[in-house]
Amino acid sequence: MALLDVSDITVRFGGIVALDGLSFDIDEGQICGLIGPNGAGKTTMFNVLSRVYHADEGTVDFDGHDLLAVPAHGIAKIGVARTFQNLALWPGMTVLENVMVGAHTHSKQNFLSAALRIGTRADERRLKARAWEILAELDLTDMAHHPAAGLPFGTLKRVELARALAAEPRLLLLDEPANGLTHSEVESLGELISNLRDTHSLTVLLVEHHMALVMSVSEKVVVMNFGAKIAEGTPSEIQQHPEVIEAYLGSGA
């Protein structure tokens, strides 16, 4: 049964239609690849799901919640987390601190208890322990105390993934996680994503241009162009799809 059901989403910026009646769904536990040319609207779709952009039409159902009724700061609470194409980390904070910020969604603190400093210490300890676990899982322990600024791009993408995981999401939105990685590094990233899906009971929506990664980990692929869906199917179906080859993959694929 579908965990995420996107139906007829339309987004307009001024005169430009960025998303044009887009519909697709993802079953619980599935890894779904979202591909398409630059400017097709993939990141716009992510921004609708993480409530950065307002959808002019359509609905998004997440596990029975009307996702479009949840405010941007509330989506982590109901179990949606994302990474960003061009990174959204705090450069001056260490890797560990960046990940702890992600874990804060599940802190028991509210405004009042934080103001009164009730239970802060215990809470902080719990967050820190959780962050260390995730760093170990993603092989980031060595650079835990290194500031984010100055780390290689590929490593920072992994820190972002760790931060998203720390929020203990059910749906994980990954925006171009393979950027800056060599072929063999991309292979291990693919294995990592599959493993994380199993160990953390995740459902994953993956935007990526690295076709080897998309085709190897996805159970299902959605292809967009000009804000609309042009194809949907298994990786092998998509690789044969003439329209997809013409608009996106090109002859070399």
Place this chain on the structure above:
Amino acid sequence: MSEALLHVSDLEAAYGAVKVLHGIDFTVNVGDISVVLGANGAGKTTTLRAICGQVHTSGSIAFHGAEIIHEATADIVRRGIAHVPQGRGTFPELSVTDNLEAGAFVRKDSEINDDIEKWLEIFPVLGERRGQLAGSLSGGEQQMLAVARAMMSRPRLLLLDEPSLGLAPIIIEDLFGRLAAINADEGMTMLIVEQNANLALAVASHAYVLEAGTIAISGEPEVLSGDEAVRRAYLGY
């Protein structure tokens, strides 16, 4: 047979206390496309930034016979090196034509406007958007603009840092085709850092593999494609 344009020897570089390059040596010949492969964090980007004077370095960088290692970036550009940095590096708040005009900043000749028209013809998609702000272009268009902007300085050496980053496969294919054409038509020497090793090696005349701040393997593309370890790590077959 061929003349060395860039000769790098014993190059070391560090960000603060973290040493990234541990003494590398290589040469780029006139008219070559040289490609640098390497894992995440191996020092590829740092190598390009070092050539442009954007990081603290020691060792020697000879460009056309002149030592440039302690020169300021703006002066290195005047000597004829153009760099397309990772993540495109355009001026998002400037129009397409203003970006190209800025690319010609170091030039004083009267052919700047002709050159702008020439590059808008070579990249027709930019020609259609000449008045548009660079920030509103799609990723592929921005990458084209970054290359054209770099070419506007009429460089003798073009440095490209992961030009395929974030681009759709079909666009990457197109871009590399155009780079090969620029190399052939203009005789432009290039040093390219690239993760898409298959495509890069297809256009390259020489290639290097950087591992943990040192050059592990170098040679003709065929030499690298013949290497078992290189194949597994970078080519995927």
Place this chain on the structure above:
Amino acid sequence: MFLLAVSIDTDPELLLARVLDGLRFGSGYGALALALVMIYKATGVLNFAQGELALLGIYIAWAFSVGWGWPIIVAVILAIFITATLAAGIERTIIRPFDPSNHLPLVIVTLGLFLAINSFVAVTWTTDLKALPSMFPSGNVFAVGVAHLTWSGLGMFITVFAMLGAVTLLLNRTKIGLAFRAVSSNIESAELVGIKVGQTLQFGWALAAAIGTLAGALLVPELQVLDPNVMLSTLVFAFAGAALGGLDSPKGAVIGGILVGLIRNVVVQSVSFIPSELSVGAAVFVILLVLLVKPSGLFGSSKVVRV
């Protein structure tokens, strides 16, 4: 005392008088806001010392005109050159050594400059009140009741828009203007096309100081008397104008400044439930309301980046 009910003065002569006051003072705020925007565009830093650089220029102009008896226009032009040169020196010696991408230390440096210049002016010229002559003829273009359009008010308004036109031409039609826009947009890429970033920012500081000095020389005669605190609240209004217009838009700065003048003189004075004794706070509050609706200001670019 104010009533907690909305009532608006409707006397047309008074309304006209307030509009004219608002345009007059607003032109001065807009001119100073233009100086702020130049530095902000180039560096992303709000220069808290901008008002004090203008203050220094005003006192230099005062020394030339009142002290030495030179014509005020000559005095102002000399003051503009002196402050521009000084600002270029300040950029080279105490701004450039700092990492341009780390804004906090730079803001603190400008705060330090603010205090240093203010003390220098107070020590050099004392805190006694002075008067700076106007560059425009005295008298009115017309007067109806309390409403007066003075020649100086008209002159200020025209000068500010002429200044805006000159800055726009400079930015869009000259090589240094292109370099300035390139540095504002992306410092690293600017270096990579061979632009000397330091010299370009130095030019920005000098230009901003020149604009600020002219702004002060326009505004201060309208304030009747001059003391070393004169630019403090003026700077607050200029900041508000720049924020209202959009911090990175020269046109927005000038129009924002004029709107702040109108808000202060017309809206705050006319609407009874806004306590006018909080003129600074009330004007800033009205602006906050505008920014709540349009955070990038009226003419600011909200950065649209497609990927």
Place this chain on the structure above:
Amino acid sequence: MKRSKRCLGLIATALAFTLIAASCGDDGGEASTATTAAPATTADAGTTTAAPTTTEAAPVSDGTFDLGGGAVLDTNECPSGWDDTQGLTDDEIRIGISLPESGALAGFGTIAEGMQIFFDNADPIDGRSVTIVSRDDGYESGRTVTNVGEMIDTENIFAFSHILGSPNNLAVRDTLNEECIPQLYNATGLPNWGDPSNFPWTIGQLLNYSTESLIWCDYFASEFGEGTTVAALYANNDFGKSYQKFFEQCAPELGLEILATELHDPNADTVQPEVTTLAASGADIFVVGTTGASCPRAVGGARGVGWGATIMVSSTCQNIGLFWGPLHSQAAGAAHGIQIISTTKDIGDPRWADDPWVMKVRSELEAAGIDPDAGAQQTGYAFAEQLDHVLREAAANGGLGRANVMQASWQQNWEAQNALPGSTIQTDGANDAYIVEAGEISMLNLPPDAEAGSWVAVTGELIDVEGDLGSFAG
């Protein structure tokens, strides 16, 4: 020359109730005991009954001193180790003062020098000379606190006198009252210093801003008549509101009509928005209850929009060179004819050229190498007359001692040479807690073609509201 106070009975009654309201409303009844006596006695001040003379007030044997009007100074509450005669040596009376000798108000730093010149030329008091110990506070109240603390600890100070500045005096008032050290003749016009019931060790001297607004009322009503219209600008702070509070009470009582009132942000760069609004009222009189640069800005702004009202400015804006010269060079003639209240003999005024006091000031300052027409030494010299008087009164009635000096201060009745002829200095504890309560109206003579201006008397009549304000009680 003293004119009849035909309006003041009305004011007195009004104010008596005002003061009760102020004390109950503002301070939760803290001072209610002090003000219960106020109605009867303030009303009395409307008649010409003289206040009790100092000779009747003697120290009471149990350590308490009756200051008048129910206010009592109780030395039993002083800290253990307190000494009534500390700071008195065999040949010296040591007086402390904290002043701005640096910073924006550094010009006032020479007040201490002028005071010392006065005492150097005076006869010994009870066989002792007076030594003025001065410290620089740069007009920062934090430094005033430090200065006063250090002087108490290391300088053997008998009393403090003429500390300058409202915030500076407020900052040390609690400490000096707890330590039972006299804080005499604060050089500021805040009405708060007339509060012997709560702060018996603190007394002011200058014409205070509330009293000043009463004199305005009386002058406007008698000179311009009933139905005269007024528009007023006040600084939005304690200073401006001291004017506003009392002017708004006395004006309707005397048939003046306030058409418009504006408060302005004291830190604003211009008061034009407020002045334009006031000018549109077309009132006959423009009251300028503000100071600093806002003073000339208000006048210039009013004349700039063609408002021909009679302008009355705060007494704090008296200095012609400081305030009106700059306005004159900006808008020649704009300040010509503005009016102000003067309370003392201006030593530069030709009227007093033959006055014995003025001649004495001039000759003694000149003998000390000081130009009497420049600098603040002449101000300090004039201040010293008041201090000298109470020290002598105390010495003659019960002997020099801190408590006795305070009692002499709260029980005065004499005529100062420095004051305008006809005005008397009277205090009676909580019944009458203010020293200078009379003044005359002066007008600025600074026509468009003039090089320099001067204040000239308008009528030469003294307006005296002696005793009308009672005490601060709030």
